[in-house]
Amino acid sequence: AQTVTQSQPEMSVQEAETVTLSCTYDTSESDYYLFWYKQPPSRQMILVIRQEAYKQQNATENRFSVNFQKAAKSFSLKISDSQLGDAAMYFCAYRSEGGSQGNLIFGKGTKLSVKP
Amino acid sequence: EAGVTQFPSHSVIEKGQTVxxxxxxxxxxxxxxxxxxxxxxxxxxxxxFVKESKQDESGMPNNRFLAERTGGTYSTLKVQPAELEDSGVYFCASRRGGGSSYEQYFGPGTRLTVT
Known part of the structure; x- marks a missing residue:
């Protein structure tokens, strides 16, 4: 069975600085998707960024980028020029590529605080 | 386009009750x-669920949990009778049909507290 591990329960970053959130996963599959979701306080979870395992190029979305190391089964999220609105719980998630189920496997989350 | 909605946002019930x-x-x-x-x-x-059919219910903890999606529109999740360990946040997500590559959109969650 696949597992996702986020080893940092909490992280803190100064506004305008860069922070990296860690995520490792375990799978025997070769094709899959990886995601970072953000859940601001009292708001719903939204997708930040996704990575297809077959793509070697790291995904980027504006200030958010990932470092995807398939052999090491590592999928870290880098947030550049941190803003106060980035404060949230961040969840790393895995999904198999095959079949039509599509259910996500999540890590425990990392709570990110942004200091002004 | 309206997002995924969940109701209630918070529920506090006593052990043994239904929610x-x-x-x-x-x-x-x-x-x-x-x-x-x-x-x-x-x-x-x-x-x-895919439309009104349960595609995979392997994660349901036990038979105290019953999920339905009549008509393939909204869904309900009933817990009867509730136990202390059922406390948590219940999220719903929806996704377009077709392949599994489409994004899941999440609702805000229902926080269930069983006392």
């Missing part, structure tokens, strides 16, 4: 998922 959670997916989304996050733990998959 029904509701999820309204994004219109046209055939796939509907229920997840649960117990405090300090991972968000865990509960079950997956």
């Amino acid at each position: 029904t959670l509701r999820c309204d997916p994004i219109s046209g989304h055939d796939n509907l998922y229920w997840y649960r996050r117990v405090m300090g733990k991972e968000i865990k998959f509960l079950l997956h």
Whole structure:
């Protein structure tokens, strides 16, 4: 069975600085998707960024980028020029590529605080 | 386009009582998922509907949980009778039909507290 591990329960970053959130996963599959979701306080979870395992190029979305190391089964999220609105719980998630189920496997989350 | 909505946002019940959670997916989304996050733990998959059919309910903890999706629109998740360990946040997500590559959109969650 696949597992996702986020080893940092909490992280803190100064506004305008860069922070990296860690995520490792375990799978025997070769094709899959990886995601970072953000859940601001009292708001719903939204997708930040996704990575297809077959793509070697790291995904980027504006200030958010990932470092995807398939052999090491590592999928870290880098947030550049941190803003106060980035404060949230961040969840790393895995999904198999095959079949039509599509259910996500999540890590425990990392709570990110942004200091002004 | 309206997002995924869930009702209620918070429910406090006593052990042994019954609670029904509701999820309204994004219109046209055939796939509907229920997840649960117990405090300090991972968000865990509960079950997956495709239209009105249960595609996968391997994550349902036990037979005290009953999920329905009549007509393939909104879904309900009933817990009867509730136990203390059922406390947590219940999330619903929906996804368009077709392949599994489409994004899941999450609702705000229902926080269930069993006392």
